[in-house]
Amino acid sequence: MISLITVGVATLVGLVAAPFASHADQAMAYLLAILVAALGGRGAGLTAAVLSAAAFDFFFVEPYHTFAVANRSFLITFGVMVAIGIAIGSLVNRIRVAEAESRERELRAKAEELRSTLLSSVSHDLRTPLAVITGMATSLRDSAQGEQREELDTIVGEARRLSNILTNLLSITKVESGAEPRREWVPLDELIGSSLARLEPELAEHPLTLEVADELAHVDPILTEQLLVNLVENAAKHTPPGCAIEVQARRDGSAALIEISDHGPGLPPGPPEQVFEKFFRGRGVKAGGVGLGLTVCKAIATAHKGRIEASMRDGGGAVFRVWFPDDGAPPRLGDAPELLARAS
Amino acid sequence: MTAAADTVLVVEDEAPMRRFLSAALQSHGFRVVEASTLGTAQRIATEQHPDAILLDLGLPDGDGLTLVRDLRTWSSAPVIVLSARDREDDKVTALDAGADDYLTKPFGTSELLARIRVALRHSRAQRVPDDPVLAVGAIRIDQARHEVNVGERAIHLTPIEYRLLVLLARHPGKVLTHKQLLQDVWGPRTHQTHYLRVHMAALRRKIENDPARPRWITTEPGVGYRLIDR
Numbered sequence: 001m002i003s004l005i006t007v008g009v010a011t012l013v014g015l016v017a018a019p020f021a022s023h024a025d026q027a028m029a030y031l032l033a034i035l036v037a038a039l040g041g042r043g044a045g046l047t048a049a050v051l052s053a054a055a056f057d058f059f060f061v062e063p064y065h066t067f068a069v070a071n072r073s074f075l076i077t078f079g080v081m082v083a084i085g086i087a088i089g090s091l092v093n094r095i096r097v098a099e100a101e102s103r104e105r106e107l108r109a110k111a112e113e114l115r116s117t118l119l120s121s122v123s124h125d126l127r128t129p130l131a132v133i134t135g136m137a138t139s140l141r142d143s144a145q146g147e148q149r150e151e152l153d154t155i156v157g158e159a160r161r162l163s164n165i166l167t168n169l170l171s172i173t174k175v176e177s178g179a180e181p182r183r184e185w186v187p188l189d190e191l192i193g194s195s196l197a198r199l200e201p202e203l204a205e206h207p208l209t210l211e212v213a214d215e216l217a218h219v220d221p222i223l224t225e226q227l228l229v230n231l232v233e234n235a236a237k238h239t240p241p242g243c244a245i246e247v248q249a250r251r252d253g254s255a256a257l258i259e260i261s262d263h264g265p266g267l268p269p270g271p272p273e274q275v276f277e278k279f280f281r282g283r284g285v286k287a288g289g290v291g292l293g294l295t296v297c298k299a300i301a302t303a304h305k306g307r308i309e310a311s312m313r314d315g316g317g318a319v320f321r322v323w324f325p326d327d328g329a330p331p332r333l334g335d336a337p338e339l340l341a342r343a344s
Numbered sequence: 345m346t347a348a349a350d351t352v353l354v355v356e357d358e359a360p361m362r363r364f365l366s367a368a369l370q371s372h373g374f375r376v377v378e379a380s381t382l383g384t385a386q387r388i389a390t391e392q393h394p395d396a397i398l399l400d401l402g403l404p405d406g407d408g409l410t411l412v413r414d415l416r417t418w419s420s421a422p423v424i425v426l427s428a429r430d431r432e433d434d435k436v437t438a439l440d441a442g443a444d445d446y447l448t449k450p451f452g453t454s455e456l457l458a459r460i461r462v463a464l465r466h467s468r469a470q471r472v473p474d475d476p477v478l479a480v481g482a483i484r485i486d487q488a489r490h491e492v493n494v495g496e497r498a499i500h501l502t503p504i505e506y507r508l509l510v511l512l513a514r515h516p517g518k519v520l521t522h523k524q525l526l527q528d529v530w531g532p533r534t535h536q537t538h539y540l541r542v543h544m545a546a547l548r549r550k551i552e553n554d555p556a557r558p559r560w561i562t563t564e565p566g567v568g569y570r571l572i573d574r
Contacts, residue, residue, distance in 0.1 A: 138452030187545035
């Protein structure tokens with residue numbers, strides 16, 4: 001539409017000025033028309049260019065009122081018109097895309113900021129009372145005896161459980177709102193070790209077998225720790241005391257593979273993927289929890305562009321496998337920077 | 345341990361939390377002074393020179409970090425930051441600004457007391473000259489001979505592993521951040537944590553029986569490492 005109007009105006013100007021204007025002046029009028037139209041984007045620019053060339057040819061190039069061209073040099077003028085239409089139009093398109101992207105980035109940054117403010121205030125408001133309960137209950141426990149001591153132990157344990165649920169809720173909110181994992185190259189030993197350290201009470205009654213390769217994973221260490229804590233805790237929760245839990249970690253192609261298996265009753269009947277559904281709870285209320293732990297695992301694996309799967313183990317029990325694909329080439333450790341190694 | 349005379353400044357805006365901390369510390373022989381705002385904390389710190397400070401970072405009238413930075417210009421009294429699990433960045437900033445350690449909420453009385461004792465021991469140990477032999481738990485480092493033993497076992501370390509272990513052993517029980525360890529071993533221009541992680545993993549494989557369940561060097565996720573001194 002804009003192309004039609006601008007080219008129309010240019011044609012009118014050309015016709016009115018015909019008695020005293022040269023071909024060059026008329027071509028200029030069309031160029032201006034193309035320029036204005038191209039501000040509407042590449043489509044409009046190209047249309048205006050083609051229309052301009054046609055109108056210029058029809059009205060001002062001999063033989064008049066036909067599309068034939070007697071003097072071939074006018075073909076160059078037409079070519080320039082089309083080239084300018086495309087060039088300006090493309091430029092405008094590119095600027096528009098960049099503008100839209102930066103607006104979107106700004107919106108995302110604002111949403112991210114809002115989310116993190118909200119999360120940290122929720123986290124603070126819920127954690128402070130929990131910290132007071134835990135603190136005071138441990139103080140009382142230290143001076144209590146017998147049954148009372150056991151009751152206070154229960155308070156401390158439940159406060160701890162609530163705190164873990166809160167951590168899971170906050171992690172899933174963070175991951176599902178699209179926060180990118182902060183990947184680093186982390187030794188598998190370190191990932192497994194820091195997760196197990198958080199599970200001392202849960203693992204008191206479960207012998208552990210570890211098989212951890214001396215290799216690296218490219219992961220967000222904090223999110224991955226949460227994932228492993230949930231998987232091992234899940235195994236401990238769903239197996240009877242004394243039942244062994246096995247943790248294996250190794251490289252599998254360009255991914256790190258962590259496998260957690262147990263000798264318990266295995267997965268509940270139905271498709272294995274259902275265990276990762278929000279609020280899914282396997283074998284009754286007894287096991288405790290709100291059914292969020294495995295959902296968090298799946299969300300964290302997905303955020304790493306990785307994969308998690310649950311399956312039955314030959315001979316009984318459940319196996320959970322998580323793959324964390326590398327995002328980039330593994331570091332070469334030979335190229336360490338200047339080593340000061342100041343021997344003391 | 346002459347804890348009886350030690351004064352701890354508790355900086356916390358939540359009254360119930362303050363009450364718990366004060367009660368727990370007092371019942372274990374500490375003298376406690378309380379502050380609920382940054383302003384009061386700064387005043388008390390300058391007037392009373394507490395032996396240790398427990399600091400919640402989120403205060404109504406400002407960031408607790410300001411107190412850490414101010415304090416470090418004139419005092420070496422240990423500062424222990426109180427923080428939540430998902431605030432790793434805050435912990436690291438506070439530690440790199442000069443805080444000595446942190447406690448992750450929720451924590452129990454025994455953790456609280458253990459941290460305070462470690463911090464107080466460190467602030468005193470700085471006054472005695474360096475002993476050529478460092479002993480932490482079963483780990484013994486002879487700095488004159490560059491020899492390391494874990495129990496009866498002699499351990500052969502690379503220069504980097506040795507340097508890392510000495511750094512940790514000089515601060516037994518205390519967390520050292522990735523940045524602190526990197527700077528001390530590789531110099532101020534290194535920011536690539538994976539160098540540190542890989543050498544630390546190698547060190548663990550030499551001194552731990554089970555490197556994925558470390559007895560001595562524990563990982564503080566997102567923060568750094570700690571050498572256990574019990």
